[in-house]
Amino acid sequence: MIERNFPVREIRLYASARSAGSNITYDGRDFPVEEATPEVFSGLDIALFSAGGSITRTLAPQAVERGCVVIDNSSAFRMEPGVPLIIPEINPHAAFAHKGLIANPNCSTAVALMGLYPLHKLFGLKRFFAATYQAVSGSGAAAIGELDRQTRDWASGKPMESEVYPHPIAFNLLPHVDVFLDDGYTREELKMRNESAKIMEIPDIRVSATCVRVPVFRAHSVAVSAEFDQTVDIEAARRAISEFPGSELVDNTENNEYPMPLYYSERVPCGVGRLRKDTAFENGISFWVVGDQLWKGAALNTIQIAELLHANGLVGIGASASRE
């Protein structure tokens, strides 16, 4: 918010009773963290939610009832009809129909779509395969600490202990992000399918994802092979990626230039590279996309939604009528 100069009149911080009582510094000033109750939302324009599913399912509607627009980072409401699921570069129009609650997408889906959507606009997306390489930041601060600690323990010859993940993550890979579902996919892999369909408005899209946790701290990477309705053209695809707000083309393989997660912390755009005509699809393109899990995959996209609402007068006193 500070870096983007978000027009904050007043800021208030809330958490569960357990976390209330601490202080957080924002823009050089200390703010107390208070307990979140339904009443605290009265008089607020926007509430940025980033809590567990059950707290969100209770509190978010209570905040909306009190006239507050909730932008929610959890998966609780993402697939609910009537709740817009927004990536501002892709479907800003859908945000304008909000009824007080807007959902922020899953992190690996958001990163993948920053490469897929500009190609969809050109060629018409039918189907895609995604294999993810997901950073530990997606599991929260404790997981960042776990990779850090396991690596240091390894370096000093100590055994690696796992608390956040069921297995060590240092020098390892876990084909396991979120819980397993009955069909053998994980919920993370299902999100890639469902949220892609909703955000890009392609209800009959076919998606198969394999989501893998990798020993990387912060940026997510995705290998994508996509099939399109129309004949693809790689030069046109490259141009579309370069011109798409929120993505940058990093694709000079002759100079070993391609996006890598080590260089995508605290970067606004997602990096897209390795663009090539796919050899298994008739009208296909393969590519590699990398984006900051904490930024485009979470906080940045949330702020961008708030900016979109603010720029269009969709929050604040007097804006409620336009929400009907």
Next chain:
Amino acid sequence: MIERNFPVREIRLYASARSAGSNITYDGRDFPVEEATPEVFSGLDIALFSAGGSITRTLAPQAVERGCVVIDNSSAFRMEPGVPLIIPEINPHAAFAHKGLIANPNCSTAVALMGLYPLHKLFGLKRFFAATYQAVSGSGAAAIGELDRQTRDWASGKPMESEVYPHPIAFNLLPHVDVFLDDGYTREELKMRNESAKIMEIPDIRVSATCVRVPVFRAHSVAVSAEFDQTVDIEAARRAISEFPGSELVDNTENNEYPMPLYYSERVPCGVGRLRKDTAFENGISFWVVGDQLWKGAALNTIQIAELLHANGLVGIGASASRE
């Protein structure tokens, strides 16, 4: 060779002039490493080659001329017509037609095929997508040292220096294995396509791979989505994987059991898990396979080829006639 009790009558070690002069211990005895010249191959039954492409292209035919059967780990002859490219569990029959030279496949291809081939036999493979998660061991001992050193430097607050790879590999991902080709794929990705077609004898198979180097020491992992001619059945697929020699099914997701590279060093079988009906293909299966890059991806498969030849009397004095 020792672990598999390979029937060695005599062993001789050769290298380039630069590496000759050292000693290597085999089964408790020291052996001198001598300079490889064409003459040294006279009288040998089998030569296991693991050298660069240009040395191999010169020396291997010279060894064959002298009656020695060469099993070559390089990519120099893999796609040459008349040179069998062998995974003993898959196409042993092709080895019997050898003309003195047999090629050992690419490491990530070998691992992927230990999951794909049993499914192909059941349902008829048409097409597959593979995203690899390749260990640094595939780039040799210096790369193992580089991941080790970069990690220790990171732990002690020093900058990471890269010599083997163009970018740091610790806490990073490089979508770059082997050199880039004109169509935007890498040679590693092309190997996955070409070698899969040759080994499984499916000339019209369509393959699209994205090969990625990951901060893992030794085992390769591959996420595969495959399309088949016939209707797939996941229980039958599971059985086929369990019964396939060289693979083991590790697929109890309810107990967080799936193959992981940290546990596949020095293991003979490749581990296959995450088996599920693919949601983007009509008759598709997705899975995850992990195997030791240095074993099934290189040395083990080479020894298995030698065992196959030995068991079938295809090497040694008197066997040359059967090679015609």
